[in-house]
Amino acid sequence: MSVSASSITVDDKRVELPVKSGTIGPSVLDIGKLHGQTGIFTFDPGFTSTASCESAITYIDGDEGVLLYRGYPIEQLAEQGDFLETAYLMLFGELPTPAQKADFDYRVTRHTMVHDQMNRFFQGFRRDAHPMAIMVACVGALSAFYHDSTDISDENQRMVASLRMIAKMPTLAAMAYKYSIGQPFVYPKNDLDYTSNFLRMCFAVPCEDFQVNPIYARALDKIFILHADHEQNASTSTVRLAGSSGANPFACIAAGIACLWGPAHGGANEAALKMLMEIGTPDNVAKYVAKAKDKNDPFRLMGFGHRVYKNYDPRARIMQKTTHEVLKELNIKDDLLEVAVQLEKIALEDEYFIEKKLYPNIDFYSGITLKALGFPTSMFTVLFALARTTGWIAQWAEMIQDPAQKIGRPRQLYVGPEQRDYVNIAQRG
Ligand code: CMC
Numbered sequence: 194m195s196v197s198a199s200s201i202t203v204d205d206k207r208v209e210l211p212v213k214s215g216t217i218g219p220s221v222l223d224i225g226k227l228h229g230q231t232g233i234f235t236f237d238p239g240f241t242s243t244a245s246c247e248s249a250i251t252y253i254d255g256d257e258g259v260l261l262y263r264g265y266p267i268e269q270l271a272e273q274g275d276f277l278e279t280a281y282l283m284l285f286g287e288l289p290t291p292a293q294k295a296d297f298d299y300r301v302t303r304h305t306m307v308h309d310q311m312n313r314f315f316q317g318f319r320r321d322a323h324p325m326a327i328m329v330a331c332v333g334a335l336s337a338f339y340h341d342s343t344d345i346s347d348e349n350q351r352m353v354a355s356l357r358m359i360a361k362m363p364t365l366a367a368m369a370y371k372y373s374i375g376q377p378f379v380y381p382k383n384d385l386d387y388t389s390n391f392l393r394m395c396f397a398v399p400c401e402d403f404q405v406n407p408i409y410a411r412a413l414d415k416i417f418i419l420h421a422d423h424e425q426n427a428s429t430s431t432v433r434l435a436g437s438s439g440a441n442p443f444a445c446i447a448a449g450i451a452c453l454w455g456p457a458h459g460g461a462n463e464a465a466l467k468m469l470m471e472i473g474t475p476d477n478v479a480k481y482v483a484k485a486k487d488k489n490d491p492f493r494l495m496g497f498g499h500r501v502y503k504n505y506d507p508r509a510r511i512m513q514k515t516t517h518e519v520l521k522e523l524n525i526k527d528d529l530l531e532v533a534v535q536l537e538k539i540a541l542e543d544e545y546f547i548e549k550k551l552y553p554n555i556d557f558y559s560g561i562t563l564k565a566l567g568f569p570t571s572m573f574t575v576l577f578a579l580a581r582t583t584g585w586i587a588q589w590a591e592m593i594q595d596p597a598q599k600i601g602r603p604r605q606l607y608v609g610p611e612q613r614d615y616v617n618i619a620q621r622g
Contacts, residue, residue, distance in 0.1 A: 250262070312378060
């Protein structure tokens, strides 16, 4: 698509709106001078037509169902690479050579332990606390433990903070899980790969040997790759906005985790599995599809629809395949998979979903796989946060280095009362 130079006239004042073009995807109108020259703002709640930054990390073509990390198709990365390779790609922009990969894996691995004082921090939570609540608190608290990597003007400290975040998320996530089931924390074991290490920290107990099932590890690693980044979604924009004030990276990622928790975003994987359990059997599917279409019913099909994808979410396609593979290889028969397959089939043939371009998103199938791997639903969004941390930290680092970066400060359309005088309480009523 090409857009020629554009202008807008407001009260006889003509303002040029330069067109900026990226490498692929829609061009943008640069409206940065609009308010200064005309006094008006643009209005776009939910940012449906607004690009908030330049970024070279992730590209999505929602109409075609394409997702690229640094130019590489998600299908190729998920099928052929591993999660730490994707993390390297996110941070440095290129796939690593074997030596770079070995060095990166080594550096991440050396940061997997958390400060021992963190163990005490956990004791303050109720055992039934949602693990996302624990993650928001503990990740924010990292800035109280690692003072030597909070100076964002120091490139070296930024890198150490990035490695720490990627390395410590699995440890904290596993601790949140262990705490909730009353089992002792399991320390990281650094001769294991990233995802196997995480599985061991979640499922090993000190009184028995534990062997990580490589099928589980590969499936989870793939799930991590699929969730690693998704350009300027709500949580990533939250991380950037928090970081735009100069806040330290641990605080910014904690803000991202809080945003991810909502059911319209990362919380949808938990909500989708709960929905499948509520539907229960394939013959109930039609009733729930009717509920989702009913304007007077707030119910939505969780795991369906996406702001950007108006086609099948490419991650959902890989996820669906992985779910079938995992259940087959582990010889698990899960009735929920039948419900999901039936729900997808009916919804994809339904005029309402076709017209609104509502397709399954990544959260539709991921819950079934995570359940098969042994995770409770409350951990699903935690796993999303663990993987998305690589994207968040890469986007944060990109923002800090962007010469055009300034504090994010949206404006508003004020619709409250006009100026009025204070009335003393005795005269009110
Ligand atoms: N079930 C039924 N109807 C839906 C659904 C759904 N899942 N999603 C959207 N619609 C309808 C909606 O009612 C609206 O209809 P109308 O135009 O008649 O008012 C229309 O489709 C457009 O919906 P919208 O809410 O204006 O679209 P949005 O771009 O603001 O929202 C969404 C995108 C993902 C929040 C939404 O589709 C949704 O709530 N889906 C369910 C939650 C979910 O699966 N979220 C995970 C997203 S992918 C992972 C991630 O990003 O974290």
